[in-house]
Amino acid sequence: xxFLEAVRQKFFAFLIVLxxxxxxxxxxxxxxxxxxxxxxxxxxxxxxxxxxxGSILAVVMTAQLFFxxxxxxxxxxxxxxxxxxxxxxxxxxxxxxxxxxxxxxILSALLGLVLWGRAQELSLLAEQSGRxxxxxxxxxxxxxxxxxxxxxxxxxxxxxxxxxAARTFLFAVILGALTVVAGQLQWIAQDVLLKPTESMxxxxxxxxxxxxxxxxxxxxxxxxxxxxxxxxxxxSIGWVILSGLLYAAAYLFLGALVFRRRxx
Amino acid sequence: xxxxxxxxxxxxxxxMGLRGLKLRAVDDLSLEIPRGQVYGLxxxxxxxxxxxxxxxxxxxxxxxxxxxxxxxxxxTAEARRRTGFLPEAPYFHKFLTGRxxxxxCAQLSGVSAIKMESAVEAALxxxxxxxxxxxxxxxxxxxxxxxxxxxxxxxxxxxxVILDEPTAGVDPVGAAAxxxxxxxxxxxxxxxxxxxxxxxxxxxVCDRVAIMDHxxxxxxxxxxxxxxxxxxxxxxxxxLTPDARVAAESALAxxxxxxxxxxxxxxxxxxxxxxxxxGSRDA
Ligand SMILES: Nc1ncnc2c1ncn2[C@@H]1O[C@H](COP(=O)(O)OP(=O)(O)OP(=O)(O)O)[C@@H](O)[C@H]1O
Ligand SMILES: [Mg+2]
Numbered sequence: 001x002x003f004l005e006a007v008r009q010k011f012f013a014f015l016i017v018l019x020x021x022x023x024x025x026x027x028x029x030x031x032x033x034x035x036x037x038x039x040x041x042x043x044x045x046x047x048x049x050x051x052x053x054g055s056i057l058a059v060v061m062t063a064q065l066f067f068x069x070x071x072x073x074x075x076x077x078x079x080x081x082x083x084x085x086x087x088x089x090x091x092x093x094x095x096x097x098x099x100x101x102x103x104x105x106i107l108s109a110l111l112g113l114v115l116w117g118r119a120q121e122l123s124l125l126a127e128q129s130g131r132x133x134x135x136x137x138x139x140x141x142x143x144x145x146x147x148x149x150x151x152x153x154x155x156x157x158x159x160x161x162x163x164x165a166a167r168t169f170l171f172a173v174i175l176g177a178l179t180v181v182a183g184q185l186q187w188i189a190q191d192v193l194l195k196p197t198e199s200m201x202x203x204x205x206x207x208x209x210x211x212x213x214x215x216x217x218x219x220x221x222x223x224x225x226x227x228x229x230x231x232x233x234x235x236s237i238g239w240v241i242l243s244g245l246l247y248a249a250a251y252l253f254l255g256a257l258v259f260r261r262r263x264x
Numbered sequence: 265x266x267x268x269x270x271x272x273x274x275x276x277x278x279x280m281g282l283r284g285l286k287l288r289a290v291d292d293l294s295l296e297i298p299r300g301q302v303y304g305l306x307x308x309x310x311x312x313x314x315x316x317x318x319x320x321x322x323x324x325x326x327x328x329x330x331x332x333x334x335x336x337x338x339x340t341a342e343a344r345r346r347t348g349f350l351p352e353a354p355y356f357h358k359f360l361t362g363r364x365x366x367x368x369c370a371q372l373s374g375v376s377a378i379k380m381e382s383a384v385e386a387a388l389x390x391x392x393x394x395x396x397x398x399x400x401x402x403x404x405x406x407x408x409x410x411x412x413x414x415x416x417x418x419x420x421x422x423x424x425v426i427l428d429e430p431t432a433g434v435d436p437v438g439a440a441a442x443x444x445x446x447x448x449x450x451x452x453x454x455x456x457x458x459x460x461x462x463x464x465x466x467x468x469v470c471d472r473v474a475i476m477d478h479x480x481x482x483x484x485x486x487x488x489x490x491x492x493x494x495x496x497x498x499x500x501x502x503x504l505t506p507d508a509r510v511a512a513e514s515a516l517a518x519x520x521x522x523x524x525x526x527x528x529x530x531x532x533x534x535x536x537x538x539x540x541x542x543g544s545r546d547a
Binding site: 078 | 321323325342353354356369413416
């Protein structure tokens with residue numbers, strides 16, 4: 001239901017197009033022959049686009065779908081059915097989850113295509129000039145896509161928990177966006193944690209927030225995966241996936257708790 | 265047997281602003297709604313009817329008081345499984361067709377796959393929406409919207425049907441049709457609770473009424489009992505000449521009865537309207 005509704009919204013198409021444009025525009029820089037560096041550039045550009053527009057999509061679309069149901073009072077009809085509040089919220093989440101999946105798949109496929117095409121060209125050039133041919137891994141890209149999807153899902157779960165408590169759409173979007181930024185800047189907090197000089201109180205506050213907010217940066221092992229797939233250990237990927245799933249579940253649970261008390 | 269709905273000492277305060285100012289929407293309301301009847305909840309705008317119904321359905325939490333639906337505590341899935349609800353000014357996902365909406369609601373209400381098609385068609389049939397069922401809801405008129413709302417509320421064959429202003433924005437012919445649907449539901453043994461401002465219709469459809477004002481109950485009882493003036497009588501006489509009238513009055517006076525007024529019976533505007541107009545296009 002949620003999924004269908006969202007796909008019919010123009011906003012989704014708009015973001016896909018923007019993201020796609022970003023990936024494709026990286027090709028425009030092809031005349032600069034960076035060699036291996038060029039593939040990294042394209043990949044960075046594509047990941048950046050996917051992350052930026054994916055985050056916007058996750059925040060705005062989640063809040064939008066939630067408040068559309070509230071404000072149009074369609075939720076009134078649905079929640080008068082023998083459907084629990086938690087089920088309603090989880091339904092919303094899976095709708096958003098599918099959209100995000102679609103978004104990530106489309107953009108990753110595009111990115112893969114661009115990288116592959118360019119890698120072919122570059123290896124031809126490399127043969128001619130006797131340099132090492134650059135390489136990239138589809139498998140790495142696949143894992144990266146899964147991680148991105150998971151990251152965006154965590155964002156969606158957080159936004160849903162915020163929306164369940166928020167009065168207005170705008171408030172939910174702003175707080176959601178701030179959370180994404182905060183999650184993205186987590187490594188700064190963790191750097192500080194490692195320094196022994198700071199006061200204990202300050203440190204414990206930081207420690208607490210860094211546990212509550214997921215470290216979104218940890219999903220960004222894309223480069224390493226795609227360009228030299230050997231360097232990332234499978235266990236660390238496993239940990240990232242596990243912690244992502246746990247965060248998403250925890251935030252959904254929190255959202256469901258808050259939502260139970262909400263007046264429709 | 266337990267009542268269909270039993271509300272005991274229900275109070276609801278809405279918080280207004282940050283300084284703890286409160287608006288009392290429902291004030292110590294107690295109601296016993298018997299099964300198998302059509303029950304009308306009346307009152308001016310803002311007297312707390314919709315709020316009461318939402319609390320009964322567990323959509324809003326009451327501040328204090330106790331509510332049971334068909335013997336189950338309200339706000340349980342079990343209570344809601346046996347209840348159908350048409351919200352005030354209903355609004356559904358525009359891009360669904362009427363049939364898709366009803367089917368979706370049936371799924372949510374736990375109608376089994378085997379009974380699905382017959383349940384959906386029966387609900388659409390009762391609401392007279394079979395013809396328009398494959399059009400998207402975005403194209404429906406207000407009357408159709410209310411009727412598709414009725415269909416989604418009854419598709420899982422609930423024992424209790426709660427309708428918040430089922431005839432708001434519907435023309436008198438359409439309203440009469442909805443009135444007939446409500447009576448059909450009662451004949452099937454369902455309990456129907458409704459809010460309405462069309463008092464003429466409430467009078468015809470309801471068995472019992474409760475009137476609220478400022479969140480309080482001011483009157484409750486059977487429609488016939490509440491409205492009948494048992495000490496007065498109305499005669500309707502044809503071809504009354506002045507002489508006949510004098511004779512009749514003196515004959516009555518001989519028995520100690522007095523004629524208080526003589527008027528022409530009047531049709532209600534509603535009756536006249538229904539007589540002149542054949543029905544809206546989508547009725
Ligand atoms: N969510 C809310 N927050 C604050 N006040 C509310 C809320 N919902 C309703 N009220 C107030 O509670 C009172 C009762 O509202 P309610 O909707 O129950 O009236 P009603 O009897 O259904 O009126 P109507 O005939 O217009 O439908 C009103 O004064 C309304 O302003
Ligand atoms: Mg109302």
